[in-house]
Structures are given as structure tokens and as C-alpha cells.
Amino acid sequence: MLDHVIQGATVVDGTGAPGYPGDVGIRDGRIAAVGAAGTLTGESRTAEDATGLVLAPGFVDPHTHYDAQLFWDPYATPSLNHGVTTVAAGNCGFTLAPLHPGRPADADYTRRMMSKVEGMSLVALEEGAPWNWHTFGEYLDALEGRIAVNAGFMVGHCALRRYVMGPDAIGGQPTPAQLDAMLALFHEAMDAGAWGFSTTQSTTHSDGDGRPVASRHALPDELIALAKAVGEHEGTQIEAIVAGCLDQFSDAEIDLLVEMSAAAGRPLNWNVLTVDAQVPERVPRQLTASERARKAGGRVVALTMPILTPMNMSLGTFCALNLIPGWGEILGLPVPERISRLRDPAVRAEMLRRARSKEAGVFRRLATFDRYVIGDTYSAANTGLTGRVVGDIAAERGQDPFHCLVEICAADDLRTVLWPMPTDNDPASWALRAETWQHDDVLLGGSDAGAHLDRMCGAPYTTRFLGDCLRGRRLVGLEQAVKMLTDDPARLFGLRERGRVQEGWHADLVLFDPERIDAGKATLLHDLPGDSPRLDSKALGVRAVWVNGVAAIRDDTVTGAVPGRVLRSGRDTATVSTR
Numbered sequence: 001m002l003d004h005v006i007q008g009a010t011v012v013d014g015t016g017a018p019g020y021p022g023d024v025g026i027r028d029g030r031i032a033a034v035g036a037a038g039t040l041t042g043e044s045r046t047a048e049d050a051t052g053l054v055l056a057p058g059f060v061d062p063h064t065h066y067d068a069q070l071f072w073d074p075y076a077t078p079s080l081n082h083g084v085t086t087v088a089a090g091n092c093g094f095t096l097a098p099l100h101p102g103r104p105a106d107a108d109y110t111r112r113m114m115s116k117v118e119g120m121s122l123v124a125l126e127e128g129a130p131w132n133w134h135t136f137g138e139y140l141d142a143l144e145g146r147i148a149v150n151a152g153f154m155v156g157h158c159a160l161r162r163y164v165m166g167p168d169a170i171g172g173q174p175t176p177a178q179l180d181a182m183l184a185l186f187h188e189a190m191d192a193g194a195w196g197f198s199t200t201q202s203t204t205h206s207d208g209d210g211r212p213v214a215s216r217h218a219l220p221d222e223l224i225a226l227a228k229a230v231g232e233h234e235g236t237q238i239e240a241i242v243a244g245c246l247d248q249f250s251d252a253e254i255d256l257l258v259e260m261s262a263a264a265g266r267p268l269n270w271n272v273l274t275v276d277a278q279v280p281e282r283v284p285r286q287l288t289a290s291e292r293a294r295k296a297g298g299r300v301v302a303l304t305m306p307i308l309t310p311m312n313m314s315l316g317t318f319c320a321l322n323l324i325p326g327w328g329e330i331l332g333l334p335v336p337e338r339i340s341r342l343r344d345p346a347v348r349a350e351m352l353r354r355a356r357s358k359e360a361g362v363f364r365r366l367a368t369f370d371r372y373v374i375g376d377t378y379s380a381a382n383t384g385l386t387g388r389v390v391g392d393i394a395a396e397r398g399q400d401p402f403h404c405l406v407e408i409c410a411a412d413d414l415r416t417v418l419w420p421m422p423t424d425n426d427p428a429s430w431a432l433r434a435e436t437w438q439h440d441d442v443l444l445g446g447s448d449a450g451a452h453l454d455r456m457c458g459a460p461y462t463t464r465f466l467g468d469c470l471r472g473r474r475l476v477g478l479e480q481a482v483k484m485l486t487d488d489p490a491r492l493f494g495l496r497e498r499g500r501v502q503e504g505w506h507a508d509l510v511l512f513d514p515e516r517i518d519a520g521k522a523t524l525l526h527d528l529p530g531d532s533p534r535l536d537s538k539a540l541g542v543r544a545v546w547v548n549g550v551a552a553i554r555d556d557t558v559t560g561a562v563p564g565r566v567l568r569s570g571r572d573t574a575t576v577s578t579r
Contacts, residue, residue, distance in 0.1 A: 003045050004044060004048075005046075006048060007038075010054045014057040019478065023039055025044065026549045030549065031507050058508030058510055059084045060489040061462075064448070064449040065118050065451035066151065066450035067094075067450070068096060071142075078459045078537055082539045085545060087150070092156070093214075094213075095156030097133055098159055098160070113208050123530030128529035140566050144566045151565075151566055152572070154239055156215075158215050160226075164178050179222060193568025196569070198238070227259075235570045235574050237269070240268055244286075248282055249286060258293045262298035264578075266576065270302060301441050305447070307460075307461045310419060313455065316414030317454075324354060352367060352402060365424070372418050372419065373390070378413070393408070437475075446458070463541070464519040492576065495573055513542075519539060
């Protein structure tokens with residue numbers, strides 16, 4: 001007897017093959033039967049009519065930071081609402097384990113680092129997770145059996161360095177004995193089920209004390225040694241971030257990424273490839289790493305988002321503006337001093353010069369202040385400005401746009417919410433994206449879900465992309481779009497029997513209305529531990545989401561079931577060799 005039958009849906013199986021009217025039966029967490037519509041008429045415990053709906057494999061998000069959130073939100077919202085049934089976490093070199101048992105203060109250091117570098121609420125980190133682990137395996141065990149999504153975790157370079165080197169991880173180099181200890185710790189994490197190794201060398205990544213995070217101090221020999229260790233385990237990969245990910249790689253960065261992947265014999269993914277027709281040289285430069293890796297016996301995969309993710313900014317709190325060269329020291333000052341400096345015409349002129357320089361990379365896009373929209377305001381002086389464009393207000397006041405924006409924010413003691421309008425929403429940029437998506441080493445993803453919680457909401461990229469494919473720009477057909485969200489990332493990670501609607505495979509499924517599938521507007525909620533804020537987005541048109549055969553979402557509402565699994569390398573992933 002089948003546990004459940006979904007009848008009459010248009011089955012889009014994830015392979016790219018044409019959709020067809022079909023029935024799908026679930027038993028014991030697996031897809032037990034797939035047939036033409038009307039053929040699964042035998043006895044089943046439950047059944048539902050899915051006529052007019054699309055049944056697809058559960059979506060796989062290749063880049064999240066749900067490492068902490070899963071403890072207070074086992075449903076990984078809003079990703080699960082938007083059809084994501086498997087998440088890859090532990091990215092960018094940042095993980096909550098291992099933690100040295102002899103240094104309890106390392107947990108506090110890790111929390112403050114995660115709060116700064118990934119925009120997580122410090123209160124939520126302190127109150128929402130148990131912090132009762134030391135080894136990476138103990139961390140995985142703490143999540144086992146209590147999550148609603150499938151989750152795999154890389155082991156982060158920063159945690160490995162901190163465990164072995166202590167405070168010397170910042171600024172220091174490991175002795176031969178310490179490197180051996182780091183490798184032994186890494187192998188221990190891999191044996192426990194870590195998916196692979198993640199690291200960062202990005203200049204934007206600083207810890208809670210404002211210092212470059214531990215992995216940024218690693219030299220190439222250390223990175224290559226850890227990459228080689230990845231290749232000694234089954235079903236593993238590498239994720240790496242370098243400064244050039246934000247704009248264009250240097251020759252040295254390309255050499256490093258290629259050598260790491262080739263040394264491991266495993267795929268290496270990075271994020272995020274920003275596609276902008278105004279910078280046509282960026283895509284070919286970034287994909288040079290992929291072309292060279294193929295020749296060297298490796299594979300370098302670029303993650304890119306298929307939507308434009310709105311960003312919530314402020315001059316009062318840490319956000320992407322702080323990452324513009326020279327801006328951090330101004331925006332990090334106490335608020336009264338910050339306002340005074342921002343009102344200085346010479347300071348503003350220098351800030352604009354730095355923001356528009358080549359060194360600002362992709363952050364140059366944030367310097368078009370006439371295109372900013374004013375969000376929430378908090379003073380009488382700003383009454384009526386919400387929803388207005390800064391360029392229009394500046395013209396009325398006879399001010400340049402940046403000066404105008406500063407004065408608006410100063411009236412609110414810098415609490416004003418700012419929404420920069422994207423500069424790459426033109427037809428040429430979308431045409432370039434559609435072309436870029438066809439590259440064998442480009443993968444959709446990079447949501448950062450679970451991070452930057454009150455600043456951006458990338459989790460809904462799956463439903464928004466599908467809605468755009470079905471009723472918007474239609475840059476990709478439905479079957480190909482589903483494949484890009486399911487089978488493509490599943491095959492990159494070597495997920496065993498996930499990513500397709502196929503008999504015998506795990507029943508990770510999404511049932512949605514093709515006429516309605518989309519994502520709602522991002523709204524600010526205060527539902528984290530300590531009433532901390534985060535941006536959320538409702539899923540539109542998602543009828544149900546099954547994880548391992550159990551309904552975890554019904555009509556955009558969690559059911560309370562926690563059928564997800566901690567996916568461990570080797571057991572749940574197969575080796576994707578690049579050699």
C-alpha cells in the first residue's frame with residue numbers, strides 16, 4: 001500500500017525532459033511509483049487531486065548559512081516555504097564547530113564573528129542555539145532528527161584555525177605541527193560527515209573585533225594542504241571565496257582556485273557571479289577560472305542568482321555600504337560623530353571618490369544615490385518621504401543626491417531604511433544572464449539564506465525565478481528552469497538519489513500552481529530569539545512541499561513535521577571526481 005498518491009499533476013522530473021500528466025506514489029519516504037495520470041488507482045492511505053498543478057523535485061539551495069538558525073527554526077524559513085528541501089551550509093569558511101573544549105571563550109568569539117560577518121542577530125545566536133558541542137560530529141548530532149529540511153555542512157577554515165592556533169589564528173602562520181593538527185581535525189570532521197572544506201580570503205570578511213577573519217591569514221600552502229585532504233574522502237567538495245569574487249579575479253586568485261580544485265580532484269564553487277551588461281568583461285574574466293580548472297584536472301563552478309535581491313540598507317547599522325573601501329571607518333564611528341563627518345562636504349567627496357573607484361569593485365553600483373528609495377523613517381522632518389526616490393527629493397531641495405540622503409538619514413539619527421534600486425535591471429543585463437546560465441560551470445544559487453537577516457532576503461529566488469520563467473521574461477522554459485534548481489545542484493554535490501522525480505529516489509517534492517508561483521514582497525518581522533528582526537517573504541502558489549515523503553509545508557504554512565536529515569558525506573553523497 002502506498003502512503004500517499006499525488007494524482008494528475010504535470011510532472012516535471014528535473015532532468016529537463018518535457019513535463020507530462022502523471023501520478024506519483026510515495027511510500028516509506030521514497031518515490032515508490034511514477035505513472036501516467038490515472039494509472040495509480042490502487043489502495044493508498046491518502047491521495048490528492050493535483051490537476052492543473054506542477055509536481056517537481058524539491059529545490060536544492062547550494063549556498064546558505066542556516067548553521068545557527070536551524071536550532072530555533074528547524075523549518076529553515078522562508079527557504080522551505082519556497083520549495084527548498086535541501087540546503088548546503090557551512091559556507092565561506094564560517095562554521096559553529098569545532099570549538100576547543102579548553103577555551104569556552106571561543107564560542108563567544110564565534111558568535112560575535114558570525115554576527116558581524118554574516119549579519120546574524122547576536123542575541124539570537126546567544127539565546128537560540130544550545131552551544132553544547134565541541135567536535136564537528138557533535139554539532140551535526142545536535143541537529144539530527146530535529147530539522148524539517150535536508151542539510152549538509154562544510155567544515156569552515158576559520159573554526160579549524162581557531163581550534164588549533166587559538167588567538168594566533170588571527171595574523172599568525174601554523175607551525176608544521178599545528179598544520180598537522182589542523183589536518184587531523186579536518187579529517188575528524190570529514191569522518192563525521194562534513195561535506196567538504198570552505199574558506200574565505202575576501203577583504204570584506206572581518207570578525208567581531210574588526211580584524212580580518214582567521215582564514216584570510218592562510219597562505220597558499222595551507223590552503224592546498226587542506227584541499228588535498230578533501231580528496232581523501234568520499235562525496236566531498238570545496239567552497240572558496242576570494243576578494244575577486246566581488247568583481248574580477250586576479251591572476252593569483254585564479255591560480256589558487258584552480259590549484260585547490262585540482263589538488264582535491266573535486267569541484268570548487270564560489271559566489272557570487274554578478275552579471276551586468278555595463279561591465280561586459282566581468283563574466284568572461286570570472287569564467288577563465290573554470291576554463292583553466294578543466295584543463296588542470298579540476299572544476300571551478302560559479303554560483304549566480306537568477307533574480308535581483310532587494311537590499312535593506314542604513315547608515316546606522318552594518319550593511320554593504322560599510323564594505324565600500326574607506327567607508328567602514330566613517331560608518332563605524334559613534335552616531336553623533338558619524339553624522340558630523342557625513343555632513344562634512346570634504347568627507348562626502350572623498351567617500352564618493354572611493355565608492356566610484358575601481359577598487360570598490362561591484363560595490364560601485366551602490367554609489368548611484370539618486371536611485372535610492374526611502375523606506376521607513378522616524379522623524380517629523382521626514383514625514384511623507386517613505387517610498388520616494390532620493391533623486392527627486394534632491395532636485396526639490398537643490399542638493400546633490402548623496403548630501404540629500406545624508407540629511408534625511410541624519411534627521412532620523414541614521415535609522416532611515418534605504419532601498420537602492422538595481423542598476424542592472426536592463427534588458428541587456430537579462431539577456432547576458434540568460435546566456436551565462438547556459439555555461440557548464442555556472443550554477444544558480446547564492447541566496448545566503450540564514451545570513452544578513454534584516455538586510456536581504458535571497459531565499460525566495462526559487463519561486464521568483466519560476467514565476468519569471470512562466471509569466472515574466474520567459475528567459476528559460478519550465479523544464480529547464482526546474483532542472484537548474486534541482487538536478488544541477490544535486491549532481492554537483494553528488495547527492496544520492498535526490499534531485500529528480502524518479503522511482504526509488506527520496507520523495508523530496510514541490511507541488512505548485514504555475515499560474516501563481518512567485519514570491520511576495522519582503523517584509524520585516526521580529527520573530528527571532530530576543531525579538532530580533534529579519535526579512536521574510538511569502539511563497540505564492542506553493543500547494544505543498546514534501547521532505548523525505550512527509551508534508552512539511554501546506555499552502556505556505558509549516559505542518560510541524562521535522563522529516564529532514566543531516567546529509568553526511570559518503571553516506572548521502574557520492575564522489576564527483578574532476579579527474
